[in-house]
Amino acid sequence: MDERLYINGELVDLGESKIVRKLQTNDVAEVGAIKSSFSYTISLPMTSKNKSILDMLSAIGNTSRKPYEVLTCNYIVDGIYLVENGAAIVKESNNTYKVNIIDGGAELSSVLGEQTVRDLDFSEYNHNVTVDDVVDSLTNTSGYIYAIGDYKNETVDDNINVRDIVPSIFVHTIVEKIFEENGITANGDFFTTDSEYLNELVTPSNGYDNDYNDSVQIGNIVTDDSQVNIIKDTCQRHGLVVNKVGLKEYDFIKIDNILDSNDVEDWSNKLSEITNEKYKVDLSKYNYVKYNDWDTGFTRTRPVGGKYYTDAEYYVEIDDENLQEEDDLFISIFRMLKSSRDTSGITKPVYEALLWDDSGEPLEITSYIASVARLTQDITFTSSTDSEVVNNAAILSIEDVKAKDIVERSYTNYQLLMNDYREKTMILKLSPIDIYTLRFDKLKYFKQTGRRYYLNSVQYQAGQTAKAVLIELN
């Protein structure tokens, strides 16, 4: 078996110990975690060639900076690139150099780093506090839209002053900007076709000077959360699995779609042995999906034989009496809307998302998540000089974004997977080609068991059988 490792373009000497790669997707118990495959640490012998490549690291008096740099690496087995444009990090040296290989380049979280949403460029969406700009926004499906809500703790009726309404930003606009400005390629059709996702909004996170004709700088009012958290929150609320497939290139796919798919790979010929079966997953009987403000007085509902839930919290129930009672599956960074007390003449609920206090001072808040709903009644938008009547006004809604909606839309098959949980460890015959073309987003079928499986991880060493962890679909 021809095994080669290139670091910074130079072929290194490999020792007796072979490179062991562990490829994995999200752990099913860590929904929305943005993980990637990586390799174990390899030990490179301290040959003169390797020393030269690492600028004489470990030699007395050396001033090598290599341990403090991310070195590029390619790992090729029998001509097949199993790691392409990966990262090599020298961790330690004693008799050998201990080097960590991270394949496919940096993880998504590393690419995004500490950047926040306000580091993005929203200048194209800047506009003025005018009737025209408010009304024009009503047909937007990206950028921002003026959706009716209670932003000042005042009665909201069908005559709305443009100073009493604010632009909410489409979630997908923020996500697209994160990908675009970081040079990230996001594969999968979720971001372009999922109607519920494309209809999601986040309200501003602070009040602002909004006299008539004032300029509204979207970049100054949009949530200032980290870009990593935005992506993670989106993945969690929509049950997305993220797989790194190249340099700054990631596949995003809904786990429920994977589990429900008929596009299954027959791996019957690859199975050598099933060595182990586990029945416990790191979850609870009731695994809660919550919004940030879940404990702030939402109306509770309790179905017969079920647990309490609200608009801001719902659960994925696992039928296993031996699990602990409850835990959080994830908590969204956003808040959930509650109905306003004061509305007059609006035919749909008006939700409170206060950005100014009663004395008119701007507030800083955690943004709310919402969907866009439409009023079919006449609404008049006014300013000091203009007014216009529309019959397609947008209004903040909780439809499709409630915690229960999230669970029922994105975690139904996931729940089935977790019920009767069976995690099998299998010994597989995988060739370098199999590793190169490995897909976590396709179920695997084994004739030997007559079952389909969700592939969680593969541990592979060139020339050896591979060890895989798969979860049986029931």
Add this chain to the structure above:
Amino acid sequence: MAITITKEPTGIYPAYNDSFIEFTSDLADNYYANISIVGITLAFKIYADSDGVYLFNLKESIKVFFNESGFDDSNVFSNDYYKNIEGLYLSKGITITVYSDTTSEQTVRTYEFFKGLVQFGENISENDYKLLCYSEDGVNHSLTYFEGFPFAFDIQKVANGDSLKLYSRNTGNETEEMLATDTGAFRINVDKGEGNNWTSDNFLPLTSGLNRLEIREDGNFKTNLLLTKKENCSGVYLKWFNSKGGYSYYLFNRYYLEDISGESLGQILNNKFNNIQEAKGNHSSIGKSGAGVLTIKADYNRAEYEILKDLLLSPSVQMYTSETANVKGGFIDVFVTGSLPHINKRENNTITLGITREVITANL
């Protein structure tokens, strides 16, 4: 102000031995030094001891230059009988810069190295023209040549423009002029292994048995070579990298024991889902790793013992694929095990070796 070197490698120094530079500096308040070596990107930084003495070992850096091609012989040629070769001799410039907080001073040294090592108590000859093989004094060398098998010897260092000739004291014959085109090691082919050798091509005909040869530069004596020629040979021919930075050769008996072994890489289910009437078995082999082991022997005398001593410790041993003289073959890598018991009371002893060569097998 001056940098005073109190210890440094001298002459053409063995690259695989420690090569310390020790120095002090007159520079007021000096406390660290950078050592820059031509060909190494980053300088080395060292600090003086409490007496202001700096110490640096060049060995790790110098080894890097010699080890670029490992221990394989990258200088094989068959279109001529002599040539300058690379990778066995090195001249390196070292810049030492000593620093205080405000200023620095510098000195440059040049050191020469050969790709070998020397044992404790062993003499390092000052003769540049010594051969890269065992010698008690660096002037007189003894080698055994098996006619019909590839054979060469290397001179440690010649200077660019040197005019070399080999002179036979047996016959009074002399070779044509061999001109050095560079400063460095110089290889002289004796036998190309395909029927072309000194005798057949009239380069410097050799007699059977002992040939007393001299290497002369511009008519001046430099080195003695006692070359024992053996004819009508066949057997297992080995070539190995020796401790002096060159390559040694020896022919082992043509009668040997060969043993081929295979080790299973494991078994896997064959997944044929057959009932018993159709089934031939449930498992298939992943494959096997194979090895061929030859047990070979040879007799040797006292002079040949010094040549063979390096064989068991050499990092690179190769076996010639032809066992017949003047039949073209090639060198393949092998691994050597065995021992070299030597009773110095006897004129002749016997060496027994195990030679392991890789056998290619088909694997899943």
